[in-house]
Structures are given as C-alpha cells and as structure tokens.
Amino acid sequence: QVQPVESGGGLVQPGGSLRLSCAASTSIVSINVMGWYRQAPGKKREWVATITNGGSTTYAPSVKGRFTISRDFAKNTVYLQMNSLQPEDTAAYYCNEGLVRWGKGTLVTVSS
Numbered sequence: 387q388v389q390p391v392e393s394g395g396g397l398v399q400p401g402g403s404l405r406l407s408c409a410a411s412t413s414i415v416s417i418n419v420m421g422w423y424r425q426a427p428g429k430k431r432e433w434v435a436t437i438t439n440g441g442s443t444t445y446a447p448s449v450k451g452r453f454t455i456s457r458d459f460a461k462n463t464v465y466l467q468m469n470s471l472q473p474e475d476t477a478a479y480y481c482n483e484g485l486v487r488w489g490k491g492t493l494v495t496v497s498s
Contacts, residue, residue, distance in 0.1 A: 390481040395492030406466040408481030422466045424477035471496045
C-alpha cells in the first residue's frame, strides 16, 4: 500500500529540537491538506499541525509557538520543526496525506 514515510525521530533532552520529515507518497501539489499527528503511550492519537495546499497552517494549542509545519515541493516533503521540546511531547508522530493515508510513524522521546 502506498503511504507517506516519516523520519527524523529520536531521543532529545528537554528544551531541545528535532525536525521530522514526511516523504509523501504522491505529489503534495495535488494534496489539499497534509498534517502531523501524534500518539503518546496509552493515549489517543491527536492532531498536531496542518498545512493546506495554499500554504495555510494551523496548530494545536499545545504546540503553537514551538512547532512549525512546512513543505518543500521540490523534495515532495513536509516537515515538522519542533523546538523547546518537553517530556509531554514524547509520542509516535504520524504524517497524514489528505485525511486519508497514514505513515507508520516515527518515535520522539524527550527525556534527560
């Protein structure tokens, strides 16, 4: 099954930064909306950020001001820059294409 592929997760100390990448399964020019979601252990998957085809971005209140979603049409990739990471940001992060296709996720662990 065709799906996006996430990368860039890892272990980072509190206050640190990571950049996640999502290599799209199809041209992102043709996708109306792409988003990042996350799922912490024992919790439901939650929405993190969205970017539309027109470039509009929206963020969950918990990450606004710390995370930035962006895209590179030439690389057909969507990014999630995460700054000022906190332990509560620990989760598997998933890329979503057009509210339809999901990646397998990349794990982010924030711990000292």
